Amino acid sequence: MNGNLGDILVVVGNETINKTLLQILTSLEQQVRVVNEARQALALIGAGSFELVLFFAPLPDMTAQEFLARIKDTGGTDAVATIVIGDPDQGAELEQCLRAGADDFLITPISTGLLKARVQLVLEHKRLRHKHEHRIESEELLKIEHDIQIARRIQAGFLPETLPNPDGWNVAARFQPAREVAGDFYDAFMLSQNRRLGFVIADVVDKGVPAALFMALVRSLTRAFAQQNYSFNWADILETDTLAQPFARKQTRTIPSTGTMALKNAVQLTNNYITENHMQDNMFATLFFGMLDPATGQLAYINAGHNPPVIFDGKGNFKLELKPTNMAVGMMPDTKYSIEFAQIDPGDFIFCYTDGVTEARNAAGDFFMENRLFEVLARPIKTAQELVDQVYATLQDFVAGAVQFDDITMIALMRQPEDSGKP
Amino acid sequence: MSKIVSVHSFRGGTGKSNTTANIAALLAEKGMRVGVVDTDILSPGIHVLFGVQEEAMVHSLNDYLWGTCNVEDAAVDVTANKGSSEKGKVYLIPSSMKTGDIARILREGYDVGLLNDGYERLIKQLNLDFLLIDTHPGLNEETLLSIAISDVLLIVMRPDAQDFQGTAVTVEVARQLNVPLMLLIVNKTPSIFDSQMLKQRVESSLRCDVAAILPHSDEMMALASEGVFVTKYPGHPMVRLLREVLDRFHQ
Ligand SMILES: Nc1ncnc2c1ncn2[C@@H]1O[C@H](COP(=O)(O)OP(=O)(O)O)[C@@H](O)[C@H]1O
Ligand SMILES: [Mg+2]
Numbered sequence: 001m002n003g004n005l006g007d008i009l010v011v012v013g014n015e016t017i018n019k020t021l022l023q024i025l026t027s028l029e030q031q032v033r034v035v036n037e038a039r040q041a042l043a044l045i046g047a048g049s050f051e052l053v054l055f056f057a058p059l060p061d062m063t064a065q066e067f068l069a070r071i072k073d074t075g076g077t078d079a080v081a082t083i084v085i086g087d088p089d090q091g092a093e094l095e096q097c098l099r100a101g102a103d104d105f106l107i108t109p110i111s112t113g114l115l116k117a118r119v120q121l122v123l124e125h126k127r128l129r130h131k132h133e134h135r136i137e138s139e140e141l142l143k144i145e146h147d148i149q150i151a152r153r154i155q156a157g158f159l160p161e162t163l164p165n166p167d168g169w170n171v172a173a174r175f176q177p178a179r180e181v182a183g184d185f186y187d188a189f190m191l192s193q194n195r196r197l198g199f200v201i202a203d204v205v206d207k208g209v210p211a212a213l214f215m216a217l218v219r220s221l222t223r224a225f226a227q228q229n230y231s232f233n234w235a236d237i238l239e240t241d242t243l244a245q246p247f248a249r250k251q252t253r254t255i256p257s258t259g260t261m262a263l264k265n266a267v268q269l270t271n272n273y274i275t276e277n278h279m280q281d282n283m284f285a286t287l288f289f290g291m292l293d294p295a296t297g298q299l300a301y302i303n304a305g306h307n308p309p310v311i312f313d314g315k316g317n318f319k320l321e322l323k324p325t326n327m328a329v330g331m332m333p334d335t336k337y338s339i340e341f342a343q344i345d346p347g348d349f350i351f352c353y354t355d356g357v358t359e360a361r362n363a364a365g366d367f368f369m370e371n372r373l374f375e376v377l378a379r380p381i382k383t384a385q386e387l388v389d390q391v392y393a394t395l396q397d398f399v400a401g402a403v404q405f406d407d408i409t410m411i412a413l414m415r416q417p418e419d420s421g422k423p
Numbered sequence: 424m425s426k427i428v429s430v431h432s433f434r435g436g437t438g439k440s441n442t443t444a445n446i447a448a449l450l451a452e453k454g455m456r457v458g459v460v461d462t463d464i465l466s467p468g469i470h471v472l473f474g475v476q477e478e479a480m481v482h483s484l485n486d487y488l489w490g491t492c493n494v495e496d497a498a499v500d501v502t503a504n505k506g507s508s509e510k511g512k513v514y515l516i517p518s519s520m521k522t523g524d525i526a527r528i529l530r531e532g533y534d535v536g537l538l539n540d541g542y543e544r545l546i547k548q549l550n551l552d553f554l555l556i557d558t559h560p561g562l563n564e565e566t567l568l569s570i571a572i573s574d575v576l577l578i579v580m581r582p583d584a585q586d587f588q589g590t591a592v593t594v595e596v597a598r599q600l601n602v603p604l605m606l607l608i609v610n611k612t613p614s615i616f617d618s619q620m621l622k623q624r625v626e627s628s629l630r631c632d633v634a635a636i637l638p639h640s641d642e643m644m645a646l647a648s649e650g651v652f653v654t655k656y657p658g659h660p661m662v663r664l665l666r667e668v669l670d671r672f673h674q
Contacts, residue, residue, distance in 0.1 A: 256536035
């Protein structure tokens with residue numbers, strides 16, 4: 001037998017311990033401790049590493065049943081094994097003990113062979129049971145681990161496999177979840193028969209699996225609504241008072257132009273759906289949705305509470321930040337999202353990111369901050385991919401291996417300078 | 424400055440398409456470059472008036488909406504005297520008459536925003552002075568959009584109680600959309616009606632200017648949409664009344 005295993009505790013009560021019993025037990029290569037009372041025994045069991053308790057019934061200070069129940073309480077399923085010892089005329093009491101959870105019994109006078117056999121059997125049982133329970137536990141852990149892997153794969157499937165690259169433009173993105181699954185996402189796809197490039201960056205305000213589920217929902221809804229030609233709700237336009245200003249009429253702000261209905265539907269209908277069906281989850285997402293005309297560089301966008309994407313020119317000068325136009329998606333029922341416009345000229349790029357970038361921290365607890373980000377953005381950079389890679393590399397240098405607290409997501413669109421256009 | 428003129432009616436069969444074609448022809452006669460878009464995608468028809476055969480339509484507005492051509496590629500020159508060196512021109516952008524195409528619009532819908540951009544592009548590419556939009560009767564999304572972007576809205580109605588009520592709705596909507604100029608045309612007026620009295624009655628009940636009271640014309644009925652009336656009957660009294668409508672555009 002293994003000496004590393006737990007010790008044996010003997011509660012003798014009023015009996016005087018039999019020398020042969022002690023010898024037998026010691027011969028099992030177990031440490032043996034002898035006490036008189038149940039209370040002492042319980043205190044030792046609670047603190048120590050006993051594997052087996054042998055006790056003589058009746059006990060001096062409590063009933064055997066109570067003693068057994070309290071042993072169970074201290075150890076649960078992992079409780080020490082118990083053998084009750086009694087006189088031949090104590091049959092009924094021994095039976096009660098077995099019902100109360102004792103693993104086995106012995107009748108005095110105790111024979112050496114029987115004692116050895118019983119003790120070994122009980123210990124073996126206990127060890128088997130222990131092993132089995134641990135296997136179940138680790139199997140469960142494995143299963144959870146496996147599930148998270150699947151969740152991660154499914155979530156990766158919610159990110160676009162390839163990014164569109166219309167003539168004269170290049171697009172790149174980077175996604176680095178803080179945990180196995182993330183609450184951020186980006187998306188980019190062509191709309192209106194390749195006449196518009198829709199792109200999205202979003203940050204669900206939570207982390208882990210709940211955020212990932214919510215992310216999947218928001219991403220699916222925005223894309224599905226953007227791809228449907230939903231009826232332009234004319235009651236809406238009749239209620240808009242901006243139209244009443246004579247000079248606002250010709251501006252495309254309230255009157256739909258290509259892709260703007262898709263843009264509005266994507267954000268507004270997603271918000272309606274979430275606020276109608278998931279309000280109690282108390283989750284929301286900051287989201288930027290851009291609708292780009294690759295031919296002209298005109299960008300229509302809705303910024304639902306997301307940190308402003310920035311536009312830089314080809315010489316590394318900051319041009320514009322696209323500030324929030326409305327509240328985050330999922331916050332307020334019936335939010336009317338308004339569309340804004342911006343222009344991306346040849347050589348310019350637009351860089352969208354989540355706050356995981358600027359709020360990344362190094363071991364000293366310092367944030368990466370906007371100024372460090374803008375320093376990278378101002379460097380001479382030729383492609384969107386290079387831009388995203390440089391930001392990420394600089395970020396990695398800065399955090400220098402510190403734990404990542406938030407998802408890091410970015411997407412960049414760069415318009416080729418006029419002279420380097422495709423022949 | 425080019426102008427967008429939408430021609431609308433709350434109900435069908437009022438003479439919308441005929442009015443659009445006539446006005447287009449008269450504008451071209453005055454040396455204007457005119458585009459006519461058939462946005463009645465679900466029940467197109469104005470191409471018949473201009474004698475455009477289905478087979479002759481290489482492209483249609485539908486193709487533009489589906490991204491297979493630019494909007495100007497669908498334009499057909501339907502100027503009355505095509506050979507002449509006159510400056511005036513009429514270009515028609517027809518809607519497809521193919522059952523499958525109409526079904527596809529019903530099934531998939533389309534991005535109405537494309538119409539807005541398409542109008543703008545047509546004006547630029549064809550260097551138009553006027554863009555006339557023949558709309559679908561009633562209020563649907565393309566009609567609403569067309570009204571919203573118009574400089575002039577012509578509402579065609581018959582002297583009929585149903586038309587009266589419907590027109591009142593359209594007038595109300597156009598007011599909310601703040602159309603700069605809205606004019607009514609009362610068409611198919613029976614000869615027994617007193618034009619002056621009818622004009623007053625319509626104007627006071629709908630609170631909107633009437634640009635013309637056009638008589639019911641047997642010649643027009645007989646022409647049965649197989650030509651543009653003002654081109655076929657240049658001397659008809661109706662032509663003078665229609666010319667007066669054009670004069671209002673510069674208000
Ligand atoms: N002033 C008129 N007098 C007689 N018939 C007319 C007149 N105006 C139009 N019509 C006829 O009415 C019918 C419907 O005209 P159309 O222009 O196609 O109307 P809509 O486009 O409003 O449906 C056609 O047969 C046309 O010839
Ligand atoms: Mg018609």
